[in-house]
Amino acid sequence: MSEDVIQIDRLVVRYRGKPALQGLNLRVPRGSVYAFLGDNGAGKTTTMKILTGQVPPDAGTATILGLDCWSKATDLRHRVGYMPERPRFYDWMTVADIGWFTASFHRPGFLGRFQTAAERLGLDTSKRLKDLSKGGYARVGLALALAPEPEVLLLDEPTSGLDLLTRREFLASLGELAAAGRTVFVTSHSIAELERACTHVGLLRDGQMIMSTTLEQVRKQVRRLSLRFTGSPPDPTGLGTLLERSATGRFWQVLVRDPDPDAVAALRNRPDVTDFEDQPVGLEELYAALMSKAPEAGAVPMVRKVGE
Numbered sequence: 001m002s003e004d005v006i007q008i009d010r011l012v013v014r015y016r017g018k019p020a021l022q023g024l025n026l027r028v029p030r031g032s033v034y035a036f037l038g039d040n041g042a043g044k045t046t047t048m049k050i051l052t053g054q055v056p057p058d059a060g061t062a063t064i065l066g067l068d069c070w071s072k073a074t075d076l077r078h079r080v081g082y083m084p085e086r087p088r089f090y091d092w093m094t095v096a097d098i099g100w101f102t103a104s105f106h107r108p109g110f111l112g113r114f115q116t117a118a119e120r121l122g123l124d125t126s127k128r129l130k131d132l133s134k135g136g137y138a139r140v141g142l143a144l145a146l147a148p149e150p151e152v153l154l155l156d157e158p159t160s161g162l163d164l165l166t167r168r169e170f171l172a173s174l175g176e177l178a179a180a181g182r183t184v185f186v187t188s189h190s191i192a193e194l195e196r197a198c199t200h201v202g203l204l205r206d207g208q209m210i211m212s213t214t215l216e217q218v219r220k221q222v223r224r225l226s227l228r229f230t231g232s233p234p235d236p237t238g239l240g241t242l243l244e245r246s247a248t249g250r251f252w253q254v255l256v257r258d259p260d261p262d263a264v265a266a267l268r269n270r271p272d273v274t275d276f277e278d279q280p281v282g283l284e285e286l287y288a289a290l291m292s293k294a295p296e297a298g299a300v301p302m303v304r305k306v307g308e
């Protein structure tokens, strides 16, 4: 059975009385690359702040590796790497300086690993931070997050500001980290890109999870059915939970969650139906379908225990 490295239960965070997280529940298993997705203001950064012990919960609990994120924040600092959305360092320092300076807060070996990571990321360690491009700055943040060899890596929008090839290389490296038993929890607005790297996905809306599952399950559970018909337009009732529906002339398609196999087979076998296709949906498509609708319009909460 996989161990849940990150566990969040009924978490509430309010800013001046206004809830940013409203009873958040989340499980992230060891060795996963968990894509934590949500629109602007959904509460992703607030969740990161809770996990890194920067903000105390108003209610509920958050633990990493079994340790409370708020009361055991200092212990966790050595075991969890964190790259904030907009890292800020002492800009007058060089890349080498910031590695050396940060190493003084960490266990031996940090500096060597920082230098290796900086080299791999193509950083010129003699450059001052204030002279770096946005992407260069982000890479320093990443090298610092990787240098403690953390068991868990928390990355808040790590690829923003990076060019395409660096983004791809970076996302591929997440898979390597997971294969080595580390757990990566990452937020990004580049959903399609993240899909190639992640094993699990969680969708956050208004401070609550509306979906948390493996990518494999997403592919099984949410399907796009498309067809051409000559008779009357098919009635999607009974096919499953309808997330989207469209028809152009004789072309008809739906996005359906938990499709009923018998109803799908009956549709496929209708004598007036041709070009029937039953395909998985991409993460971006699923995201748009679930996030763009009010819950009562069909985006039914789809929170499942990961691995269920």
Ligand SMILES: Nc1ncnc2c1ncn2[C@@H]1O[C@H](COP(=O)(O)OP(=O)(O)OP(=O)(O)O)[C@@H](O)[C@H]1O
Residues within 6 Å of the ligand: 015, 016, 019, 020, 038, 039, 040, 041, 042, 043, 044, 045, 046, 047
């Ligand atoms: N320091 C703060 N004071 C008051 N309200 C805040 C503060 N930080 C965040 N909020 C509010 O809490 C909610 C969640 O914000 P948060 O930054 O966690 O969202 P996010 O998902 O990270 O958004 P983005 O994708 O834009 O970074 C928003 O409504 C935001 O306006």
